[in-house]
Amino acid sequence: MPEEPKKIIIDTDPGIDDAMAIFVALESPEVEVIGLTTIYGNVYTTLATRNALHLLEIAGRTDIPVAEGSHVTITKGTKLRIADFVHGTDGLGNQNFPPPKGKPIEQSAADFLIEQASCYPGKVTVVALGPLTNIALAIQSDPEFIKNIGQIVILGGAFAVNGNVNPAAEANIFGDPDAADVVFASGADVLAVGINVTHQVVLTDADREKLAMSNGRFAQYLCKILDVYYSYHHDAYSTKGVYLHDPTALLAAVNPSLVTYTEGVVRVQTIGITRGLTLFYNKQKRFGEVTEWSDKPSIKVAVTVDAPAVVNLVMERLMNS
Numbered sequence: 001m002p003e004e005p006k007k008i009i010i011d012t013d014p015g016i017d018d019a020m021a022i023f024v025a026l027e028s029p030e031v032e033v034i035g036l037t038t039i040y041g042n043v044y045t046t047l048a049t050r051n052a053l054h055l056l057e058i059a060g061r062t063d064i065p066v067a068e069g070s071h072v073t074i075t076k077g078t079k080l081r082i083a084d085f086v087h088g089t090d091g092l093g094n095q096n097f098p099p100p101k102g103k104p105i106e107q108s109a110a111d112f113l114i115e116q117a118s119c120y121p122g123k124v125t126v127v128a129l130g131p132l133t134n135i136a137l138a139i140q141s142d143p144e145f146i147k148n149i150g151q152i153v154i155l156g157g158a159f160a161v162n163g164n165v166n167p168a169a170e171a172n173i174f175g176d177p178d179a180a181d182v183v184f185a186s187g188a189d190v191l192a193v194g195i196n197v198t199h200q201v202v203l204t205d206a207d208r209e210k211l212a213m214s215n216g217r218f219a220q221y222l223c224k225i226l227d228v229y230y231s232y233h234h235d236a237y238s239t240k241g242v243y244l245h246d247p248t249a250l251l252a253a254v255n256p257s258l259v260t261y262t263e264g265v266v267r268v269q270t271i272g273i274t275r276g277l278t279l280f281y282n283k284q285k286r287f288g289e290v291t292e293w294s295d296k297p298s299i300k301v302a303v304t305v306d307a308p309a310v311v312n313l314v315m316e317r318l319m320n321s
């Protein structure tokens with residue numbers, strides 16, 4: 001008997017690489033996408049919701065509910081960092097697609113996460129591809145959530161490498177460091193896939209040519225929106241291609257054997273010049289004093305990735321769509 005597909009909810013701020021991850025998920029028989037929840041990050045939350053609905057319409061999957069997430073940080077902060085210079089002002093490569101016909105469900109993202117986790121205890125994986133506000137809200141409003149949720153796979157953090165917002169911080173953690181600290185210290189089964197891992201996974205200019213040549217409908221759609229993302233990468237890095245952040249985290253949920261991980265306690269700096277820094281304690285030293293890492297639960301932090309396998313899977317699933 002084939003295994004039942006894993007139920008996943010994608011928490012997302014679409015976002016060009018979010019769009020790729022969502023399409024790859026929809027083409028992955030190993031998982032069943034039971035909902036999208038939205039968050040600010042690449043764009044503001046209202047636009048993230050609009051883009052999530054739009055992407056599901058492109059995919060012909062308007063049966064999947066979209067629950068709108070928080071418009072402010074967990075500490076009610078309204079000064080948000082929006083990465084429109086990476087993804088275009090519309091979040092999808094400045095294509096100005098017509099507005100979607102669909103609407104989000106009435107439930108908030110956090111309530112939807114809580115409800116689905118309690119309907120299918122231990123069976124739902126959240127793939128968090130933006131700042132962690134919605135997940136932290138779910139944890140804070142329902143003490144059962146961390147027990148009911150299966151795994152939380154996070155695209156976030158920069159473990160022992162520089163960040164991508166500044167030398168200290170990775171973008172999703174920087175978006176709401178307080179929320180990230182809540183999630184990492186919650187005791188839930190968390191796998192963090194940081195940019196130390198996703199910077200190994202590059203979609204090259206040649207890969208993009210191959211996508212453009214294919215008849216895959218998702219490949220065709222993505223080739224339209226990828227320009228802005230490629231230009232940004234060409235300017236910002238000396239890499240000939242783009243990093244597949246969100247698709248890598250998504251595929252780590254689809255097929256856990258694509259990454260290896262270590263375990264330890266992660267705390268997040270919430271103030272000062274290193275705000276958003278993720279600091280991993282490997283538990284190799286027993287400190288004489290009580291520290292801010294003592295007595296906190298461990299999480300899994302991805303260390304290596306089978307980058308060629310991830311790129312192949314992304315290409316294959318987008319070209320055969």
Ligand SMILES: [Ca+2]
Nearest residue numbers: 015018129130
């Ligand atoms: Ca994202």
